Amino acid sequence: MKIAITGPTSGIGEITFKKLASSAEQLFLLARNKEKATQLISELPKAHQEKVIFVPLDLADLDSVIKASELIKSQSDFLDILINNAGGIFNKKHITKDGFELSLSANHLGHFLLTHHLMDLLLKSKSPKVINLSSEAHRAAKVNFEDLNYEKSNYASFNAYANVKLFNILFTKSLKEKYGEKGLQSFALHPGVVKTNFGQESGGIFKLFWKLATPFMITPEEGAKTTLYLAQTTLPNSFNGYYFKNSKPLTPSSTARSKEMRDQLWSLSEEKLAKWL
Structure with a gap:
């Protein structure tokens, strides 16, 4: 398998990357921090290191997303799995150089654009998959x-995060609708409440909740299980577009199942990303 994964230098992404390294034919590691990526690759057995290609990627810089997709295309003529794992919650409002709120760009728009530009490679695979980390x-x-x-409204970190995690599910269902007949399977998942550094960038009541919940959180190894299940398991098309938790389908919110919402999100995403599409 040829696999690309975003955000693999820590937490769930790191575990997912390491677990997939043995079975992958080629593994694209998409990350901002080259030093962390190099260190991560060096921790793999020598035979596995040779399979890995580091791809610089900053999801808050859409020119970077374009360059990342071009690099992958130059290294392979097909891609079996794209794992859109990267994401985050941000304490303060920040507008990226491209003019988008940071959590929107890092959790949704960047992955939307990356998936768009890698779609041709994915559709050349015999069984292509896109796996989106939601919550x-x-x-x-x-x-x-x-x-x-x-x-027009006050920024709240958890609200911004909840919105983009909804977008991940809506995006997943749209991918199934638009590319399912061409062979693409897309899945969204909730990894669980995982004990990582994830909550450190949040603030207010969410940071307090994160601190109080820490003793009850699962490990990154446990958090990666559903991603690995979806990547390594051949699932029937009846599950295409589904949302998973604990490696089982789970019904998301009614809003996440709204065709009107997903169509609106897709159109708005294309409109905002027109310059880069």
């Missing part, structure tokens, strides 16, 4: 499509 936080989403940059 049960999507159930708390309150989306205002007219104010995604929080120019």
Whole structure:
């Protein structure tokens, strides 16, 4: 298998990367930090290191996303699995150089653009998959499509995060609708509440919740299990577009199942990314 994964230098992504290294024919490691990526690759057995290609990627810099997709295309003529693992919650509002709120760019727009530019490679695979890391936080989403940059309302880190995790599921279902007949399978998943550094960049009540919940959190190894299950298991097409938790299908929120919402998100994403599409 030829696999690409974003955000593999820590937490769930690191475990997923290491577990897939043995079975992958070629493994694209997409990350911002070259030093961390180099260190991670060096920890693999020599035979596995040779399979890995580091691809610089900053999801908050859409030119970087374009360059990453071009590098992958120059190294392979097909791609079996794209794992959109990277993401984060951000304490303060930040507008990227491209003019987008950071959590929107890092959790949704960057992956939307990357998937778009790698779609030709994916569709050349015999069994292509896109796996999107979402969260049960999507159930708390309150989306205002007219104010995604929080120019009219106060920015709240958890609300911004819940919204983009909803977008991950809507995006997954749209991929199934648009490319399922061409052979693509897409899945979204909740990895569990994992004990990583994830919550450190949040603030307010969410940071307090994260601290209180820490003793009950699962390990990154446990958190990676559903991603690995979806990557390594041949699932029937009846599960295409589904949302998973604990390696089993789970019904997401009614908003996450809304065709109107996913169509609106897709159109809006294309509109915002027109310059890079």
